[in-house]
Amino acid sequence: MIANPVLRWAVVVAAIAYLVLATTSIQVNWTRVARGLERSQRLIAEFLRPDFVSRWSHIQKGILESLAMAVSSTLIGGILCVPFGLGAARNVSTPVVYAFCRVVIVLARSFQEVIIAIFFVVMVGFGPLAGMLTLSLATVGFLAKLLAEAIENTDPTQIEAMRATGATWLQVIAYGVVPQVLPRFVGLLVYRLDQNFRNSAVIGIVGAGGIGAVLTTAMSRYDYSVAGAILITIVALVLLAEYSSGLIRGRLR
């Protein structure tokens, strides 16, 4: 793959050196691992005997919170991403606005959701509102980037034709750009709804509500059969979300 043999072998040697360094620098407490693996049989047995009943009301509340967070954050993010998406598309933006919007997008995307959630929990307290704000922000970063790419890939002749008629910027966007990117944008929204539901299961670990909060509680109480039930619920719901999102996106096309 690399034409220059010196460079190729340098890369191979560097990779091997890194691997040796990395594997030797891991400190593993093998006695703890051995003890853990001994216990893990009991643990896995408990996971495989899921208990849906005793904490069902908590699980149900967690699912509802996750769903509410996913739906609202997708819509909020979907609306807020539009100005940034337009600004970050080179063909309809000016250089200053372009640079600003790109920086916003990079910042919104470089942190893992959990880190953003920490901030929002400090701001507005524990609960699903913090989760909703987190997911909205992550959605803005994701959708704005892809929307900008979709706008940059539009057919320039339609935009040119609009400009030739003396249309204002807003008219160019409304009649030249929107019809071209709308189907893809709606598809992305549906995809993001699915993603947001998945992520809502994680940010509960730092107190931002949703099914993840219920799971963390169950794990820290060593309630593994309840945790098993929650995991199965998450897997089932994610599957359902993925299937229906694929179905909707297929119909949109």
Place this chain on the structure above:
Amino acid sequence: MPVLSSNGRRTWALRDRRGALLQWLGRFVVVAAFAVSMQYISSLTVWAFVVDSGRQIGDLFDRMLPPQWAYTPRLWQPLWETVNIATLGTLIAVVLSVPITFLAARNTTPHPVFRLLALLVIVVSRSVNSLIWALIIVALIGPGVLAGIVAISLRAVGFIAKLLYEAVEEINPEQVEAMLATGASRMQVIVYAILPQIRPTFVGVSVFRWDINIREATVLGLVGAGGIGFQLNSAINRLMWDRASMIFLLIIALVMISEAVSARIRQSIT
């Protein structure tokens, strides 16, 4: 384009009556779902905290600035660990995903039962986030870097295997046929007819996942699975926000570097 006619006048419309009704129904469902969700979330919110949030965030930034630069020397080791968790986790996942890929692809699976099992593995791996995998693995083998590596690879296996088996199903069948016509065994067909076709996808997907794994590895420490997230957790628990902001800066730098490296490699293979 449908033409609607009412008392002798014909009007052109984008949609017929049924399409228009369906569109309005769709809009209504979206708005109603949003309203119900917001209502539910706000019923679970303590608004006194929200009113206070401006002051809270100002206070937070006061504590975060300036970042504690002197703390950096103690962060190189965890940062190195984070990179290792992501890289070794990706490597293990790549190795594990190869057999799963060929069991899951319709045109290479030895038997539909194997295909179903492989798809089940992919689904379970993909639908559980690596942070949740870490939560479970830490409970099993205790906290540390090893738990992080295992968690990352458990999540990445499904991701890589899914994209790869889709690529295998879309290969050009003529090369496989040509190999079979020479009397090649199943292994030989995979090595000489299929692998060369999916190699670019294989490298691309692995590098892409490595880049995602770096981002995920930065937070695994929050549940005790090693890496810089551990320092972040203790900084936040002890309310040392100037340390936390230093860690945030390093995370941004790491994520940006890994993203650039991954984009560069993926560009050069296509």
